[in-house]
């Protein structure tokens with residue numbers, strides 16, 4: 001049976017990755033006694049990586065170690081952490097409720113920091129070599145492949161960006177795509193096709209990632225039956241076949257964009273500006289008719305507000321673009337400062 005709670009918290013944070021933990025440092029120091037549902041397993045995407053070399057203040061730290069430090073920091077100032085998933089939410093104008101498997105909690109404000117997941121091919125060999133040459137983030141791991149040969153899998157804008165980023169480090173970049181044309185914008189395709197370091201392999205799929213303790217190559221198959229399977233020797237593989245924000249839970253509660261990312265006020269304002277722009281190459285993430293429809297739903301006084309008053313969002317569940325621990329932390333802090341101000345105004 002689900003047990004209701006009589007207490008109304010000042011703030012409940014859903015998601016215990018860098019964004020949620022950083023927000024809790026600020027919320028706890030502001031004496032708001034945040035209650036953080038960190039998820040199961042907690043810690044977020046950094047738990048899946050080993051070396052992190054681009055988090056300011058640490059020239060080298062292991063992903064799980066960084067999470068442990070953030071978690072301890074949040075707890076030092078009084079954050080209460082529950083390593084459970086929130087399974088249901090009810091957002092209203094007066095207060096909000098969230099439920100775990102066995103209990104319901106109420107709060108004046110909610111911060112959603114449920115993050116995202118990179119999509120993988122789900123080959124057993126790929127999963128085994130994750131962090132051992134197989135990555136889903138060129139900005140994070142490209143530096144480790146100086147003068148090496150790498151491959152990127154994908155055909156959208158992200159794959160183009162990953163391939164171009166890798167040309168700054170690697171000697172050669174293979175861009176493997178299963179179709180005979182890219183889905184990416186024309187401008188990104190042009191940059192890729194004109195880059196002498198990138199070789200595109202059309203109509204090609206990866207059947208196996210080769211290597212015992214580190215990646216050594218790929219077993220490839222082409223769509224054309226007359227071509228035999230072949231081996232491509234590489235030192236690194238980057239998956240760029242998409243990300244899925246962890247936002248299914250909020251589908252009918254707040255506005256999400258076409259890919260499931262949470263729309264916050266600042267993102268809405270940008271989409272609105274793009275929708276009235278005369279530029280031809282702007283890409284809208286919210287359908288044009290919805291941009292106009294949403295007009296009264298976003299309070300532009302708050303950067304990280306969602307379409308429901310008192311519900312805020314930060315980190316990779318909002319950020320379709322940068323997806324870095326540092327940016328998630330920054331967004332979490334901004335949201336925490338806004339929640340503090342929001343409560344000051346509404347508690348009067």
Ligand SMILES: Cc1cc2nc3c(=O)[nH]c(=O)nc-3n(C[C@H](O)[C@H](O)[C@H](O)COP(=O)(O)OP(=O)(O)OC[C@H]3O[C@@H](n4cnc5c(N)ncnc54)[C@H](O)[C@@H]3O)c2cc1C
Pocket residue numbers: 014015016017018019020037038039040041042043044045046048049051052053054055084085086087113114115116117118135136137140141246249314315316317323324325326328
């Ligand atoms: C393999 C890999 C390597 C990376 N390397 C780097 C790097 O070197 N440098 C860098 O800056 N960035 C790196 N990143 C990116 C970085 O990890 C993310 O940008 C960052 O973790 C995003 O933080 P977040 O808090 O927004 O979300 P996440 O880290 O995704 O955390 C979200 C948390 O919310 C929880 N959650 C989800 N749903 C619920 C729910 N219903 N109830 C409760 N909790 C829930 C999840 O379990 C998770 O713990 C890497 C990512 C990956 C995948």
